[in-house]
Amino acid sequence: MASRRSRIPATKYPVERFTLDNGLRVVLTPDRSAPVIGVAVVYDVGIRSEPEGRTGFAHLFEHLMFQGSENLEKLAHFRHVQGAGGTFNGSTHLDYTDYFETLPSNALERALFLEADRMRGPRLTEENLRNQVDVVKEEIRVNVLNRPYGGFPWLTLPPVMFDTFPNAHDGYGSFDDLESATVADAADFFRRYYASGNAVLAVSGDIDVAEATELVTRHFGDVPARPAPKRPDFTEPDLTAERRTSYTDALAPLPAVAGAWRVPDPVTDFAGYLPYVVLAEVLTDGDASRLVERLVQRDRTVSSLGGYLGFMGDPFDVRDPTALLLQAHLPPGGDVDKVLRTIDEELDRLAIDGLTDGELARTQARMATHLLRDTDAVLGRALQMAVLEQQRGEPGLLNELPRLVGEVTEEQVRAAAATLRPERRAAIEVIAGGAR
């Protein structure tokens, strides 16, 4: 069949940017098609900035930001957001921590008030700290300790690939570190990283720009100015020899494996990075993709397979160093070596023979759908624009992503595939300790 290229559409969300005197950067992106808004506050601190001996602290601190603030009691934040018909959450990433709400648009001022109040000062009490350490321990039990494949591979692969504490440590944290955290640690972390100059506020959806600007200024204008701390250099050299390790997961019924290769700097070399984002999809998106066709359908050496950029699957909101990851679950008694060898073989084949007719265009069309679907939700827009502003000063890039993905060439994808050599690979194998 001849390749017919679907035209890649784009969004045209307007973007208004400004910076308050205290250094807070603001992004507004109006869209009045539904009476809802998304509000996101992103702080430029994440797992990589945790002090040694304080694994899991960035995430623990995220919990503490919900425990009351200058004018609000514990529980008030939740009640005020939900009592306005909204939903909320926060999440901790390698390079940032976000706080967000989706609300009916009549709650705009309330949301700004709530975010400004905790930006001025969360209530950091011993009681709340002890309570949230307990809650976080239960979160870790649910997501890691009490379930098969817990933390695979986002917690288990970085220590294979990286050597320095910022990149290699467990971002969920050890129970020992969590339990020994103090209120003073939290206060210090807040003072250093939760500065107005280290934050971005984004509001999307049913807003009037002039009115929203006025409200943002009213509520955030007197947040005390503190400059952003200097971000350390987290760079690590690339691997020059393959690294492999394995561990037994007592609950896992089947073997699994994940492999990763370093990729170009997503921020300073975006053009060099994008082909890897496309490559991951060429390899793994659906039954017509390279590795699914080969490993799942033809060889039957794996039962499921995924591929993505960034340890948290966040191609456009992560900084260097990061990686392209492939992960697979194998059938009982599956041969991990064979799977890795086949992946190497397919990467070679792609690098040498190139793509088939239409393979790239259809992958790009599907990527466009995924990107557009994510931005359809007001919150998806606010969050992504906030991080794009923070890491690149370029929130409008969100509108450009489908097109830029569509402009990646076959040559670039081939060249990217050619760099994924076994000697640059870090891999981790899960041995099924729970096989029956």
Added chain:
Amino acid sequence: MTTTTTPAGPRTLPPLGPTRKLKVPKQAERTLRNGLTVIAVRRPAVPLVEMRLWVPFGRVHLARGAMLSQTMLSGTESMTSVQIAAELQKVGGGLSAGVDPDRLMLSGAGLVTGLDRMLELLAEVLTSASYPSDEVATERDRLVDRIQVAQSQPAHLAREALLKRIYGRHPYATQTPEPGQIRAVRPAALRTLHSERVHPAGAQLVLVGDVQPEKALDAAERALGGWAGAGRTAELPATPPLEPGPLLLVDRPGSVQSSLRIALPAVSRTDPDHAPLQLANLIFGGYFSSRWVENIREDKGYTYGPHSGIEHSVAGSVLVAAAEVATEVTGPALLETTYELGRLASLPPKPEELEQARQYALGTLQLGMSTQAGLAALTSAYAGNGLRLDFLAEYAARLAKASIDDVAQAAARYLAPARAAIVVLGDAERVTPGLAALTTVRTEPVS
């Protein structure tokens, strides 16, 4: 305590602006000659279209149903699985199939410029899925692997035990087939099942996105008008009433947490009690600012994500409360849970608690409708239960007018702990004493 303060001193929470009335988007509907109902809703925010096809699928053989959904996209008379996937990809599209005891669901999304092509491919699969032996064999093994992984997950095991406990001999009681049953499924059985049960009569196709509804209906009629075939339909019996009884403790030695599941009676969306019950549920445990979450998470730190919600199925509704709690506090967590249920069932809620829950219920209706995917899911769930989107307005009105008395009565009727069926999955040796101090416990090994 460390708190930063700013010179402005205490500030007060700004009031909410005027509420925007719930606007139900326009929809168009047509029932084709073959019995397929097509519903199209316009939401042009992004140049995409969402697709949901609901085919009634009650009383289908469990393993064959699961395998049918796993292999339906594995090939047709003229296309291989790779060709189907590639052709969908070309228009930015994708399709996936899933089953539950009520329905077979084909879901997808793609660039709106590809709507015709996606519908053609959907029709191709519906009318000539061929269940090729090789692909069926591959998918059989994959499904067995997936079931094995599911069976190692506490949430899945707790769910299985709960369903058995509350549904007894009803078809809803078992929803995951055993690996052995999957291995016995042959392609011929899938072709038979497809011809018997995958037919347009009674099915609903929902299209939501950047489309003119009438044009979308025309496109669907062109593509799917030729989907023929009539076969068996099957009605599910109503679900049995919930039988309270001893707590069922499922022993999973070595668990570092216990999975607590509590089932309570509930009513369908159209029942007059539904809106008050929904509000009572929110106040109990249905959202973060609920009594249960504030108690066992924010006060006591027993758990991370407790939640309760009403599950609507075609044959009945049930309210389920779920929490994963630390092993050492399993008994105390149950105590607090029963306390909160009992307190709400026997004392009316405070007016401000009700207003907060009401605003949340009304606000999240707006949020749920604000994306194409959200609208598609809602429209399809409604359609599968015989409702249309305009029911949203009626439901919002019911939420708006439910009084404290209405909510208190619903809580007394449905949330009373005496009516609960309770299942706990955890390390029996460690949690039995704490649970047995509160209620009668019956222990079973994990399946």
